[in-house]
Amino acid sequence: MKKTFVAAAVLGAFAASTMAADVTLYGVIDTGLHYNNTKVTGESAVNTFDMKSGVSAGNRWGLKGTEDLGNGYKVGFVLENGFTEDDGELGNDGRLFGREANLYVASDFGTLSFGRVGALTSGAGSYDQLKYTPFATGWGNTAKKANFMIGDRDRMDNTVTYVTPEFAGFKVLAQYSFNRDGQETAGNERQNDRYAALGAAYKNGAFQSALVVDTVMHDYDSLNQKDSLGVTLGASYDFEVVKLFAMAQYGEHENAFGNKTSVLNEGTKLAKKGTYEADYVKVLSDKGWKGYGVSLGMTAPVFGGTVLAQANYLDAKASDVNVEYADEGDVVSEADAAAKKFAKEGTLDKLKAQNWGVALGYTYPFSKRTNVYTYVSYAELKVKAAAEDSETAKSKQTEFGFGLKHTF
Numbered sequence: 001m002k003k004t005f006v007a008a009a010v011l012g013a014f015a016a017s018t019m020a021a022d023v024t025l026y027g028v029i030d031t032g033l034h035y036n037n038t039k040v041t042g043e044s045a046v047n048t049f050d051m052k053s054g055v056s057a058g059n060r061w062g063l064k065g066t067e068d069l070g071n072g073y074k075v076g077f078v079l080e081n082g083f084t085e086d087d088g089e090l091g092n093d094g095r096l097f098g099r100e101a102n103l104y105v106a107s108d109f110g111t112l113s114f115g116r117v118g119a120l121t122s123g124a125g126s127y128d129q130l131k132y133t134p135f136a137t138g139w140g141n142t143a144k145k146a147n148f149m150i151g152d153r154d155r156m157d158n159t160v161t162y163v164t165p166e167f168a169g170f171k172v173l174a175q176y177s178f179n180r181d182g183q184e185t186a187g188n189e190r191q192n193d194r195y196a197a198l199g200a201a202y203k204n205g206a207f208q209s210a211l212v213v214d215t216v217m218h219d220y221d222s223l224n225q226k227d228s229l230g231v232t233l234g235a236s237y238d239f240e241v242v243k244l245f246a247m248a249q250y251g252e253h254e255n256a257f258g259n260k261t262s263v264l265n266e267g268t269k270l271a272k273k274g275t276y277e278a279d280y281v282k283v284l285s286d287k288g289w290k291g292y293g294v295s296l297g298m299t300a301p302v303f304g305g306t307v308l309a310q311a312n313y314l315d316a317k318a319s320d321v322n323v324e325y326a327d328e329g330d331v332v333s334e335a336d337a338a339a340k341k342f343a344k345e346g347t348l349d350k351l352k353a354q355n356w357g358v359a360l361g362y363t364y365p366f367s368k369r370t371n372v373y374t375y376v377s378y379a380e381l382k383v384k385a386a387a388e389d390s391e392t393a394k395s396k397q398t399e400f401g402f403g404l405k406h407t408f
Contacts, residue, residue: 022065022066022067023063023064023065024063024064024065025061025062025063025408026061026062026063026064026407026408027059027060027061027062027407027408028054028057028058028059028060028405028406028407028408029059029085029405029406029407029408030053030054030055030056030057030058030059030085030403030404030405030406031051031052031053031054031055031059031085031086031403031404032051032052032055032056032373032401032402032403032404033049033050033051033052033401033402033403034048034049034050034051034052034055034140034399034400034401035047035048035049035399035400035401036048036049036140036397036398036399037397037398037399038395038396038397039395039396039397040393040394040395040396041392041393041394041395042393051086052086052401052403053084053085053086053087054084054085054091054138055138055139055140055373055401055403056138056139056361056363056373056375056403056405057138057405058082058091058099058137058138059082059083059084059085059091060080060081060082060083060099061080061081061083062078062079062080062081062097062099062100063077063078063079063080064076064077064078064079064080065077066106072107072108073105073106073107074105074106074107075103075104075105075106076103076104076105076106077102077103077104078100078101078102078126079097079100079101079102080097080099080100080101081096081097081098081099082095082098082099092155097116098116098155099124099125099155100115100116100117100118100125100126100155101115101116102114102115102116102117102125102126103115104161108165109165110162110163110164110165111161111162111163112160112161112162113126113127113159113160113161113162113163114159114160115159116155116156116157116158116159117155117156117159117161118154118155118156119153119154119155119156119175119177119195119197119214120173120175120197120199120212120214121150121153121197121212121214121230121232121249122153122154122155122156123136123137123153124137124154124155125155127161127163127173127175129173129199129201129210129212129232129234130149130232130234130247131208131210131234131236132208132210132234132235132236132245132246132247132295132297133234133245133247133295133297133310134245134297134298134299134308134309134310134361135297135308135310135359135361135375139308139359139361139375139377139401140359140375140377140399140401149232149247149249149257149293149295149314150230150232150249150251150254150256150257150293151254151255151256151257152216152228152254152255152256153214153216153230154180156177156180156181156195157177157179157180157181157182157183158177158178158179158180158183158184159175159176159177159178159195160175160176160177161173161174161175162174162175166203169202169203169204170200170201170202171200171201172198172199172200173197173198173199173200173201173212174197174198174199175195175196175197175198175199175214176194176195176196176197177194177195177196178192178194179192179193179194180193180194180195180216181193191219192219193216193217193218193219194216194217194219195214195215195216195217196214196215196217197212197213197214197215198212198213198214199211199212199213199214200212206237206238206239206240207235207236207237208235208236208237209233209234209235209236210232210233210234210235211231211232211233212230212231212232213229213230213231213232214230214232215227215228215229215230216228216230216254216255218255226253226287226288227253228251228252228253228254228255228288229251229252229253230249230250230251230254231249231250231251232247232248232249233247233248233249234246234247234248235247241300241301242298242299242300243298243299243300244296244297244298245295245296245297245298245299245310246294246295246296246297247294247295248292248293248294248295249292249293249294250291250292251289251290251291251292251316252288252290253287253288253289253290254288254289254290254291254316255288255289256289257289257291257293257314257316257353287318287319288318289316289317289318289353290316290317290318290319291314291315291316291317291353292314292315292316293312293313293314293315293316294312294313294314295310295311295312295313296310296311296312297309297310297311298310302362303364304364304365305362305363305364305365305371306362306363306364307360307361307362308359308360308361308362308363308375309358309359309360309361310358310359310360311356311357311358312355312356312357312358312359312379313354313355313356314353314354314355314356315352315353315354316352316353316354317351317352317353318351319351351383351384352383352384353381353382353383354381354382354383355379355380355381355382356379356380357377357378357379357380358377358378358379359375359376359377359378360375360376360377361373361374361375361376362374362375369406369407369408370404370405370406370407371404371405372402372403372404372405373402373403373404373405374400374401374402374403375399375400375401375402376398376399376400377398377399377400378396378397378398378399379396379397380394380395380396380397381394381395381396381397382394383395
């Protein structure tokens with residue numbers, strides 16, 4: 001009886017606070033089966049078929065709410081947890097609210113936000129402006145934008161974001177992170193991995209567009225000491241019978257271009273004309289990657305569901321590249337992983353990567369909250385090292401998957 005009374009009191013208090021602060025519990029649960037065939041030059045094809053969590057959308061649950069302060073002011077928050085549905089583990093490096101932890105004040109003068117949020121060009125979070133690809137950051141490895149765009153943008157700690165009120169369809173966004181990952185280090189600002197961005201968005205009926213210029217100011221621990229420069233332009237137009245998407249991105253001194261991270265598989269060799277130097281290798285450049293990526297896509301209503309289609313291309317290069325032995329499990333870029341086997345340890349003048357891919361998907365709603373989906377995609381990565389005895393490395397990847405997504 002006493003336990004029942006306490007539980008009722010707690011629920012009553014929560015209900016009262018919910019009414020006062022307008023708190024909402026929400027989430028996404030997404031899981032599916034995934035097939036992948038990968039063929040790298042000089043190696044046997046690798047086939048995998050497994051269960052994947054968060055295929056079309058990352059699994060999450062969150063709390064968000066607002067409180068009216070009067071005189072046109074309100075305070076709000078977003079606390080969003082990420083997890084993997086297939087094993088129940090926490091996502092985002094085990095953070096409780098790794099997807100977003102955001103406190104903001106909104107008024108007629110705009111919105112000012114503090115906390116952990118996605119970068120303007122990360123494809124994630126409340127202030128994301130990278131909305132101009134049908135498959136966004138999900139749908140397997142070969143379809144998501146990370147394969148063809150700047151990879152070094154993600155959710156960030158210690159971030160201040162300002163968004164102006166909308167005027168004639170326009171709004172301006174500014175963002176700064178004092179340290180993208182972890183608490184700030186006192187002293188020289190170069191001890192922190194900082195980020196700054198300025199963007200503008202426009203909406204007029206069926207047309208939307210955004211332009212963002214951003215930079216990562218790398219810390220002392222980064223081999224690439226030069227500040228990066230990223231320029232992102234995207235647009236979409238909804239004709240009702242079909243919605244078209246287009247996006248382009250240019251980057252200089254970037255730590256990652258194309259697929260953000262990939263662990264070299266056991267047994268991968270660093271090859272130089274048949275000579276095997278090491279099982280694991282990584283590529284380093286104090287100038288980072290320079291290049292561009294483009295994406296064209298569309299969605300259309302078909303048979304009660306939605307068809308998604310997309311084509312992508314990336315072209316990037318890194319100069320003054322160092323090829324070094326790496327420890328097992330080290331994380332390197334996908335382009336690095338495909339190319340390293342064709343360069344001996346030492347310094348290369350240049351490393352060039354080209355990647356293209358196509359993807360097709362379909363999603364069908366069982367209800368407003370539940371839908372099934374399927375997709376197929378193909379991507380081909382080609383890497384060339386500028387050395388006399390180097391070869392061109394190719395990685396071909398084919399994917400197929402289907403799954404179920406429920407939102408609440």
